[in-house]
Amino acid sequence: MLAAEDQLESDGYRLLMAFRQAGSSSERARMTRDIAAVVRDHRVDHLEAIWTAVSELLAASAPTDARRAAFEFMLACIQGQYPRLGLLRAEFYRALQDYDNQDDMELRITALRALIKEGRDISGFEKSVGRMLLDWLRQLFERAQRAAAQSLDLSQLAASYNGSLSRSAGSGSGSGSARLSALAGSASQRVAASSGSNPYHPQFSTVLTLLTSVVKFNASCFEERETARFIEIVCRICDKTLYPEDVQNCLGFMDVAVRYAYVPQTALTCYVRTLCRCVNLDQFARTSWAIMRNLLKSHCAHGAILILCAILEDDRHASVVPLLRGAVFFLGMSSWGSQRVETLSHTFSRALTAMERALSYRRTNVDYEILLNMNRLLKKYGEKLTTFEWELYYDMLEHLTHYALEHARTSPAKYSAATTTTTAAAAAAPIVVMAGTDGNRVPSEFVTAAMVELVDEPGDELLWMILKAFARIVARLQIDYQKRALPGPVHRFIRVLERLQPCLTEESALLLIDYYVAQDAFYPVSADWLRTLADAIDRFYRKERRTSIRLRMLHIVVEVYEGTKDMYADQIVPALLLPMLADTHDETDDAVRQQALQLLLLIGMDCDTLDKMKAEEGDGGAGDGDDDDDKKEQTQTHQCLQRTLEAIAACLACHCPWPASAALPASGSHPSGRVAHAGPALARSSALRGTPTPSTIARSASSGPATMERSSPAGGLFGATGATASFLPRAVQPNCHAHLGRGLVLYWD
Template identity: 20%
Template sequence: MPFSRRGFLPSIFIRKDSDNIQHFLNSEGSISQAAWFELGSSSSLSTRIKAMKQLESIVKSRRLQISTVEALYHETKDLYEMDEARESFLKTFITLTEYQLDQLGLAMRDTFFSLIRSMGLSDLSLEWFIALSMNGDKVTGFEYDFMNLQLSWLREVLDLHTMGHRHAVRVLQLIQQTIKTNAGFITNSEIDDVVHNVCFRICRKADHLTYECLLLLEIILKHGRIPDTKLLVLITTLCSIMNEEKWGPTAWNIMRDLLESHYGHNVIKLILDLLRSSANCPKIQVLVGAIYCVHTALWSRQFFYQHIDNLRCHPSVALRSMLPAMEAGPQVVNEVLIAVWRLLSANGKNLQQLSWHCILQLLKQALRLCEQMLWKEKINEQRSRVHHLLSVIENLYHDGDYAGSPEVLFSLIESCIDERPVPSVIALFDYRVSCLDPFTSNWLHTLQQLVQKHLQDNHPVAVREKAVSVLHTVYMKYHWLHERAIITDFLCPVLKGCIHENNAKIQYQMLNVLFDVAKTVSLRESEASDLFLMVMEIASSFLALDLSTAEVFENMEIVAGGVCEILAERFSDLRSAHLYYIIHILCEHLHSHYQHGFVREIGCEIRERIFSALLNLICNPPSEQMVWIGEFGDVNNVRICRAGGNTNGNFEWKEICAIVTKAIEEELWFPVIKIILQRLCRIVEVRDLIFTAGAENIKELKNAIIALYNKRSTLISDADLAVTSSHKGEVDLPKYICPLFSRLINYYHDESICKIMVDCVSFVPTGCQQAIMACDLAVQVLPDGMAPLARQLIACLAGLQPSAVLAIPVIELASDCSSVPEFYQFFEIKHFKFVIDILAPYTSVHRYNTFIVAAAFHSLMRWYTKMPDAIKSTICNYVINQIEEEARTCVPNVIDAKEHSDERHSSDFETSSTATFSFGSVSRKDTIKNENASLRDELAEETIKALKTFMKHSKIRDAVLPQAMPNTKLVERWSNHWVINDIVISVTNFTENPSSGANKTIETNTSEENSSIYTLSVEIPNFERRRRHQSAIHRPNEKYVVPYHSTLDDLCTVAKYETKKNHVPIVTWIQVVVRHIFGKNSWYMRSLKDFPDDFGAADNFCGVDEGVSILKLFASDNKAMQILVGDKNKILRSLRNIDRISSLELHTVGVVYIARGQTKESEILGNVYGSARYASFLRLLGDPISLEDCPGGLSAGVCGTFTYVYTDEISKTVFHVATLMPKSELDPLCNGKKKFIGNDFVSVVYNDSGSPYVLGTISGKFAHVALEVVPQDNEHLLVTVHSRKEIALWLAISRAFLPDQQAAILVRKLILRAQLSVNVWRREEEEKGLPYIGLVVERLRAIRALALHATSIVS
């Protein structure tokens, strides 16, 4: 080798030895003869050793020949035998083998292997074998012997007695590599020995070698073949360390490979056999690992442990094998439970019945072992796992995914029910209940025991609640088939325990079940024992508990409320016995309250509920059947009638009356008193009912109510609890007691009641509306009792501060008092002034709405007519001053409205006589709309003007037929019209028609209108106003057309004349017609009867304006204005429009009668007669009047022969009585009657049907108000107002209980109020016109509209 290739030698050898090495080099692949000499046996041992070291260096870089290698071995092999030289020999040949491996022949390799085998396991032998076999990759020359060497080494390093062999890891890794590359040369027996030794070591001792051993087994499995004889050993070994955290994953990988191999099913079989023979397995870890392998391989869904798809093993097979293994220890049980959990997680919804059976067996075995074995440290964990699995199975059962036996499952749950969670106990309870067959005998007894068992106090609240719900469920499900048995054998025995139940929540639920049963149980009377009463007896026993303990009240309100609900919901079906029993238990409970002194806030809610229920019971007067006043309408009970009279009923109000009287006497809590007083108002309207309690008891009740007012200071309310007693406020008792007193005065003419009602008027500074309305009714019912208190009442009203809240009640009271002479018969002027003080503030259009102003205006007019004539002038001035003063305090410019109006009229005086104009107030109306303040000022001025005019006339003239003209033929010559101070004066000149021979000297009219000269049309009377419905238009009666007898103010003549002055003797007639806002007056004046001596001397006779002379009689202030003669037809039309507006408030009101059972419109309108009492009521409403003279639009014959009319000081009411109108066979729907009644805004309904009337029963868009009149007894009527909500806001009295005569009077008053409210509302909301105050103001507006087109008279 060239020297350059050996340049690294100096780094190995010291410099002084470099020259010695050179002699080793000879030719390529050999060494020198000197080197051979030094290596030979002839040289000394030190020389040979030195030479060996030099040779070791040379072979690393020099390639030797095969023969040279062999020669070197033979030359130096004796050194191996020498202890001093053996190491050097081995190192040299290890290096030579490593670097000259390719130059070793087969013989030499075999020689080296034999030498290595003889050396045993040492560092050098191991290193030499690794070099010789290239780390186990190449075993050429000793293929069939190398495994024996490695087995010997393996046994040595894995020997249990050897503590930590230093070559163990290297040997195991060498064997791994050798088997990996040379498995074909390894026999089964050798593999068998390897597996046996490795498994033995793993099983006996787990240390740092365990991992390498596992890798060796894995390599054997992958590159070799596991002998069948060692398969169980391998499985056992792997299972023993499967659950070790350090080696478990590796062991599972091996097991997974084993299971995925062709050994898979055989391995599973062996594992399951191992589990079955668990008694022979000394190590629990093996069983645990085996179970782990089974469930991981078959059922695992984890990412790293996916189950093996090619394995086919039914869960029932694997689970059954685990059963015997569970007795080995808690670890096995735990792993079994994990296996079950994985199975349920992976395939729980798809398991078959056999699998479920095995699972439940395992769980049952686990529970049994937990009870029997002494596994104290593990028992809680195992029990927890078992119960968790049971919960999982229960969830699957509830979801419908459980295919096993429910009985087995719930039997298992029942065996450990004390440890199960509440939902599981409830599920077991549900299952046991569902298993009961209602068609088997004794099922109710079993169910009762089951429910009572779960209702015991030792069970959780949720379980007890479930038991209560089962009561309800079973009843609702089966009561149609087994009602009696369920109630008597099941429900009642269980629910009786609710009385002694300590848990308020459970008691509450049991009570709910009780009342649900009571609301649905049958009420058949044919049964031997009444089921309803059986159920109610439980409630009765609860209400009868001693109230001295506070705990009783916790659910007492529920019981009382439940009984009241039953009374309300089942009232229509109750029998007498049922109703009496409910009333009795409620009254007894109330008595118990008062016996224990509960008169304040304690138990007040219970008393409120009970009194509300008891006092909702009334009877229907027409049928005498008992009625429940429900929230959504009255409910009748056809089986129960009141006692007494000609009825067959036996219901008496005595027991209720007694407890009500006691409550009024002793109760201090005002909310309870309020409920009683509110409910009593309607009950006392039924005399026949309340007097079934006995006259003495009712009198005691009346006295108790009076005493209640006197002790009102002792009453307390919620507000009083928050303040000290020194600051205690007074309750608003008058608000509730006065309406009751207004009913009681129909039975008792007690002056003390009247005194209380008057005192209550000013009970609070703002006034009491209910007291005012009660006084209103008292004045009408008991005038003699109210007369002594009249002046006090008026003084109280005058002392109240005017307000919108009190306006309507005060005005109604004042108006109604004016119609009772007894009330004001002892009034002095100051009392009348009090009346003015009361009403005048409400005439302010700036403070109050139009209805209040109109109502106050009408009330003032009524009162003025009742005042003595001697004081009218004083009162007139006082009224005007009060109204103007009130107006002045509101808006200063109101008092100047009159001057503003006069100036407006003065400005009209300058209007040219040739100016064209249109009548009406359209332009003026638009101006008022744009200026609301001006509208109010105008309205105030109009109201004051109308009132002044009324007080000047003191009355309103009713419309009468015009006076006939003289019995002669007259010809109109001219007609002029003037307006003076809102009065229209018409002066018309007529001449008598001369004989036919004088036609040459008399102006004649040759036009076609001659015939109209003598045939004069009569004015259409006031009442002939156009109807609101097209079907209701009537032509005027022919009786008002009077040929040759013209009316006094005939303004319809339209004949034109061509005059020619002839001095002929004629007789002239002057007709003067005066139209003002409260009527019309007319006179005749004849100018000349005989020829005078100087006839014809005056040339200008015909030029004298007689009208001016007459006009001066009326116009002392010279402010008269003449209406321009432009379009005569327009003037006449305007005058007729004024005459159409009645000076009286004219109303048409429908009256219908409803017989028993009638509900349809055609049935009601088809009645042609009513009851005798109805006929008597009609006569009380008004006076009969023939239809020949009726102003209500009724035609004689077609609409009957007469009707009823009522006229008072300022109004007239015409009644359209349906029963007085004939019924035509051609009109079955009675549209002829509906034409009148359906178009009336207000109707009176006399209701004998026994059912409440509903507004709109008689359809029509104009039906705004219906006044229902219902006979309550033989002497009293109940008047109820049904109206649209927009009208109801303006009516104070909406319900009244009065004797017949007073009821009729009140109905007339309600008609006027309702009609006024409708007129006001329609004008503002529908017609959008000027505010409606009354027809007199409408006439005033029409007159002023006409005056807009007049011009001032120049004197």
């Protein structure tokens, strides 16, 4: 045996002669395989000469079996004679590089893997092996894409054919295109899910894995432009591929590039954009974040942050939801997330500015991701935010209120006095008003303290998840405000509540009103106080349906009127109060109607008194220069009195039933011992001016039930403890005394 081996070692020339004596291609292929078996296990000389002869089988005209035999010989030489290959190693590499028959790609890949030892040894080929692998990568990926497209075209053709058959059989006219789209989508999903259906996919994965190994073990051998080229092509493939395995391999290369090499500045943009897309895939989210985290720990950190911000601020990306969502996630997680990168030097304001710009695109997936990041920022770093950062935060929150407002319009809360809960009951309830199906609980009003604990459920729609995330943020801010521990500017939080006013809970609405009162926003000390008061009346009285809020607004209006009537009655009464109370006769809420009527009486008495004073001043002979002004003021006062009396008359003429709790005692003596009287003594100062007279009011009242009563709870708006104000027709006022000479008066019997 040893003698035979020694003979083989010295008789490489004989093997060469035997190969040359073979005639046909099949005989030469068989002889090549026999030589390969010897070369794999024994030392053989004259390998260069043998390869020169065998390489003729790689000609384009050679049969497939002959070409495969030549590659088998090459592989045998690499595996059995690697230490003694010498210049033959370069010959093998040149043959692999120049060979262009795509049918033998798998053999070429196998031979190259063996030649460079799975990427560990590229000595002699450092300048060209990368380019060759990239060329192979592009070729294989293009073939894979064409195969996938053909598969998709066949599916679409089948769907179209089935759709035409269905239509010809009498199916719905609108179902054909929908079915075609659905089948095309499902076909694409099937192609993406089954990588084995594409015959070129395994080869592509092998080449990509080999390129990753080459870069990993020989990073220092490549110039910056070559590394950038590697990254650009791999990222392009990752963005276009239909196969999850390809995404995994591309991410493997990107991980190697950032850990063992570096990411050149010219390739940084595509590198970051690809990671932003991949992080949206559940199976690759953790891997993508790990790669990005390593990138943000490198010298490229600042550039990567700027690229993430630029992605969100570029209008051209407005429709690329995965790209935007990934950028938001990376910015938030690296800046203030659970795995924050401590070495980053950018401020929160830079990230918030970019996120605020992304909100203008109105993409629900992106907005939800931003809300999650805002909630995390508020919980972890709310007390550390600067004033400018809080301004950005509230700008974003105001922008997101449109989700709550749109949801309130499509599913409005049902308010009524009968369903309004007490403060204690509302505090005990976990959610005040919720909407949804299948056990999902979605806020329709904003906000209560219990909403901080809202969590997303498996069956939640994206809109519901957005509403819950938004409610958690506003609830946390409101709790801090109520504890007087709100870290940001209070007026910005109030502005958010103002925008949410159509869908505020009772608690939040009262909180907003109390803020206005505490800031004296309804008094002349504040700029635009009349406009603010008018807006509050419109929002919290006219458009509001909950009794407690309307009564609170009425109480504030009375306080403002009492405090400012001496100087501003001519502005408040005609412009605000009379329009506010004009529809009191149509009011269906008993408590609100009674309080509004008392306010009307108060205004009427004041206007009547003022009217008499003006008339007396006119009779006293004022200066000529003041005559016109006095007459103008007197006319205005008279008009206010007339409008007030008309409103009271309309209230008397209404036929609304009154609750038993508001009835006057049958004995004729009020429990309080005092009765507020504003009976028919409306006349003397007003009868001559065309305003409603007591007889007119009595006639309006008599058209209704025989007895009509108006009363309010004890200690009403007039401030008399235990006193009850009543406004009744003459027939049911046994204890009231008419003081005709005093005009409209409030008389306590």
